[in-house]
Amino acid sequence: MFAVEDASGFTGQADEILSPRTPDEATQILSRANRERLPVTISGAGTGVTGGRVPSRGILLSLDRFKRLDIERGRAFAGAGISLNDLQAACLPTRQFYAPDPTEWTATVGGSIATNASGSRSFRYGSTRKYVLALTVALMDGSLRTFRRGEALDFEVPALPIPNTTKCTAGYPLRPGMDWVDLFIGSEGTLGVVLEAELALLPAPEDLMSGVVFFETDAEALDAVDQWRSIPSLRMLEYFDRRSLNLLRTKYSEVPSRAGAALLIEDEGSDVDAWLERIPQDDSWFALSDQDRERFRRFRHALPEMVNETMHRRRFLKLGSDFAVPLEKNREMLAFYHEQLGAMDYVIFGHIGDAHVHVNILPESADQFERGMDVMTVFARHAVELGGTVSAEHGLGKRKAAFLAIQYKPAEIEAMKDVKRRLDPNWLLGQGNLFPDGS
Template sequence: MSDNTICLQLKKLLSSEAQVQPGDAVDARLLTDFLGYEKGHAEVYVKAACAEDVRAAVAFACEHRMSVTVRAAGTNLVGSTIPQGGLVLDVSGMNRILELDEENRTITVEPGVLLCDLQAYVEERGLFYPPDPAEKNATVGGNIATNAGGMRAVKYGVTRDYVLGLEVVTPDGRLVDLGSKCLKDSTGLNLKQLFIGSEGTLGVITRCVLRLIDKPESTCHALVGFKSLREAITSVNEIKQALLEPTAIEFIERKVIALGEQFTGKSFPMPECSAYLVVTFDGRVGEPDHRLQRCREVLEPFHNIEFLPLTDPAISSDVWTVRSALAKAVQTSGLWEPVDTVVPLSDIATFVDYVSELSEKSGIRILAFGHAGDGNVHLCILKDDLPVEKWPDTLTYILSSLYRRVYELKGKVAAEHGLGRHKRNYFLKEVDPQELALMRAVKAAFDPHNLFNPHSGYSL
């Protein structure tokens, strides 16, 4: 069946608001991920306008044994949205806020709603959606599909902790409701949780019921400068042991900040420091300021530190502008590979030391930043002046070394970006065979023909 024939048949099944294009006419940006280095291909592209469009498109794909790659904003960093033929199903047009239930503290949205729009909407009404990934133009559905975390995870948890219910389309074209508005549920298997973090391998999310909490009355931040990254990371345990309940503890190397400054045109305070922590506290009026002062006292025994409360709006704005732009800043520096790993809190410093040693040994620049409060370490591996023909083998060596060390430290290769295509081989090499077999058994129960994201993550 030709691509044009597929399009004609799909148009008959979908609403008039849906868009259908043959694969050779699709914008290349819809066949890749945020990095844009690898381009996929597709037989047909569908931009759904409603859940019924999704159901009909998936049922058609199932009938004709077409693979399905789900996408929305395209901010994915590990290749999960790169199709290898079949149907590209875009849900970014399903971007309506459907219901705000203030009595039950829930909001119901379609998967294409942007995180920034959701946060602004609820905060204007005195409510709060805590998950806070750095990419605010990501969609809620994408956040759920990768179980995105972000800076506030140390206090509030990750996306998984705020999803109460999902409407999904299974790979055979059935529309199924999972979960509810209830805060507690021990009624059989929690199938909703299987979809969270599944990266589009089990079906398509078409509606999301999210838990909200009251918006904190007050928030304050401080920038803490250190002479070395190890000192910065070592101090994190002191902050946590002091029971200060930080909202976020971010660590950033100075050499990463320099890229952010160049990209944004903003200046970061304390340029003489080699590494920084950005510490955030929130709560009732007065509580965050008290905790911030206590944090300063806790860190006083560390030598050669600078502690700057971010009370000046201009300075605070510059700090957060630079921090939020780090991935985009690195993107402009040339070929690079983002690494998102997690290790036990007690081993963050050990892992970062290993990264420095590997960088020095290989001659490859590796930049570090991340969520020190929960062990999530982000790395940027840069090609710089390395000849392009040497980049693939060099990158494979660096990634193999990093992920092997992560597993030695009892960590995981993905904390919040997912596995996708880029991490698949490294994951399959290190994962326990019994764990992998169970994952694939779940996949087979939902998707017996292995149609959904078949080349990604743990898929067959």
């Protein structure tokens, strides 16, 4: 038995860990698993936070040997095991970049496709889905298929409701005429094994300015979000609440003491003066150099890392939300969070430009953890009532699989299960992900 964990602290075990070197080896593993009825769980880098790559038994299939990486003008060919860090680094000398940025750069191409990851730049660029041109996938019947964009499913699916949000990765986004590429993106390792992807690259912007803008109050920060959202060159609009800043201050003492909220911005323009006019105080941080921008990126990324470390230290699983709501419901949802969380220990931060913030509850006792779990379910219901989604970018994996039934009706989930049965009739791939009650 091999112990397996993900970044949320969720643990499980595998009977075997297999790392195929070639597509043939991968399909042979799947054929054997199908014959012997062995569950197969696919693993990327394990940075997922929903238990998706964590099996309870069977084969853990690692893609870490799928390392092809070829960069051309406008596109990259990347093996599933390539990290986003290596992908971005290879793009750099060609003055191009890969737009999806789930901030955790050790995540793999395969894992980010399987979760339809998005992150901080999605405000301007959207989720991974927009940047996948073709996929090579190994299927449970032992076949190997390459699907290009536009190649439609060869079976009927119904139209499922789409939330009124800028991003969503909860279940399969079924609609008549959809293509295979869209089916596999965000399917969380339940339909096939992504071996390789052709990805769209964009020209790197000539100018890029970044800043961390501090506000005394939350209300001022939220006003700025509403005003700045329409700035066409803005590509990042990230939020930190007062509690997030307090946590960050334990590592970054330079955070101004007056600050009660902050926004991290990246603007593909270079008009610093326009920003100085927008911002009344002079203790905000601005940068035009790559080095300083990297400093701000680390500052932003330090927060979820510190949350994860805190939970690890307190010996609890990560208790983080991933709900998004329609943009016009942003304030209402935030107010609801605060009202429900009351005196709990928590931080709120993240992709406020997409009305998609992460509430992370930091319990100190088992009772508080249970209460936190209950509150997350209350939030999920409220997000859906407001026209939102139960998962904007992390997926549901095993830990949040019960939320699927909050967003979709039983018949809609049954339609997803029909697709799953068609591609994996013995229900072996990614068991427990998305569908907690199995087949």
